[in-house]
Amino acid sequence: MTTLLLIIHGLLAVALLGVVTHQAIGVLLPAAKAPASFLDRMRSVSASSYVTAVVVLYIGTAILGAVIYPEYRLGVRVVLEQLALSKANGAFELKEHFAAIGLGMLPAYAFFWRQPLDEKYARARAVTTATLAFIVWWSFFVGHILNNIRGFGS
Amino acid sequence: MTPSSTRGTFAMVFMVVYAVAYAIAVENNYALFTYHPATGEFGPLVQAAREGPAMYWYGWMTSAAIAASIAAGIASSLPHGVQRFWSGWSWAFPIAAMVLFGYLLRGFFMR
Numbered sequence: 001m002t003t004l005l006l007i008i009h010g011l012l013a014v015a016l017l018g019v020v021t022h023q024a025i026g027v028l029l030p031a032a033k034a035p036a037s038f039l040d041r042m043r044s045v046s047a048s049s050y051v052t053a054v055v056v057l058y059i060g061t062a063i064l065g066a067v068i069y070p071e072y073r074l075g076v077r078v079v080l081e082q083l084a085l086s087k088a089n090g091a092f093e094l095k096e097h098f099a100a101i102g103l104g105m106l107p108a109y110a111f112f113w114r115q116p117l118d119e120k121y122a123r124a125r126a127v128t129t130a131t132l133a134f135i136v137w138w139s140f141f142v143g144h145i146l147n148n149i150r151g152f153g154s
Numbered sequence: 155m156t157p158s159s160t161r162g163t164f165a166m167v168f169m170v171v172y173a174v175a176y177a178i179a180v181e182n183n184y185a186l187f188t189y190h191p192a193t194g195e196f197g198p199l200v201q202a203a204r205e206g207p208a209m210y211w212y213g214w215m216t217s218a219a220i221a222a223s224i225a226a227g228i229a230s231s232l233p234h235g236v237q238r239f240w241s242g243w244s245w246a247f248p249i250a251a252m253v254l255f256g257y258l259l260r261g262f263f264m265r
Contacts, residue, residue, distance in 0.1 A: 066212065069209070069211070070189065070191030070194075070209065071191075073191050073207055073209055074191050074192060074206060074207070077207075084265075086261075086262045086263070086265045087262060087263050087265075089262055090259050090261075090262020090263050091262075093255075093259050093262065094255060094256065094259055096211055097176075097180065097251075097252070097255040097259075098252055098255070100176055100211070100214070100215050100218075101172075101173055101176060101248050101251055101252060102248075103215070104168065104169055104172030104173060104176065104218065104219070104222065104248065105169050105245075105248050107164070107165035107168050107169065108165040108166050108168065108169040108244045108245075110165070111161060111162050111165040111166070112241075120241070121241055123241075123242070124241040124242065124244060124245055127245040127249075128244070128245050131245060131248060131249060131252075135252075
């Protein structure tokens with residue numbers, strides 16, 4: 001059951017990664033001209049259309065992460081400590097705290113992106129989105145690396 | 155105050171207070187409850203480990219969320235709340251909290 005939840009957690013994380021990365025690129029590096037290349041098309045996405053997806057996917061991924069966390073605490077962290085893999089252990093500690101802080105950012109993130117967009121929140125919109133993107137990328141990398149060190153059920 | 159500015163004040167103050175309260179809760183272990191994963195039991199406030207490790211993360215988040223909700227509720231009920239609040243605080247505090255955790259956990263990366 002935990003393995004299934006971990007896979008769903010990973011799939012939601014992949015979707016969230018794609019959505020928040022598109023939005024971050026769209027708000028931080030908006031395309032100035034008509035899109036011609038693949039990169040231009042990524043930059044010219046309508047960033048505001050991703051807000052609901054980011055919020056829903058973030059909460060869903062966080063809930064599943066919280067559900068399988070005890071399994072990590074009992075079956076994975078102990079092994080990391082026995083193997084003296086302190087960097088991997090520390091990276092997960094950071095992931096735990098970053099993810100929690102990201103949850104607290106969601107109400108303001110959604111407010112900054114509410115329609116019609118308010119120009120006075122342009123910087124807050126960009127920084128909040130970039131911060132969430134960083135949290136998601138960090139969490140994804142750390143989760144992936146730890147799963148490679150010791151996957152569930154091993 | 156319009157509903158939109160009330161929501162904005164609530165959201166921005168929530169973000170600031172949540173980040174600060176979460177950092178304080180972690181640093182001082184102010185968990186509202188403890189989870190014992192080995193036995194699947196919850197207990198109120200901070201409890202020592204028994205039959206395996208104790209988990210405080212859920213309790214820290216709950217403590218921070220309650221503190222942030224109360225502060226944000228009070229702030230959003232004040233007249234002209236959002237006009238007085240610089241929106242930059244709402245991203246500066248979470249980023250500062252993340253940097254703080256990087257500093258507090260540096261020992262893991264220096265061994």
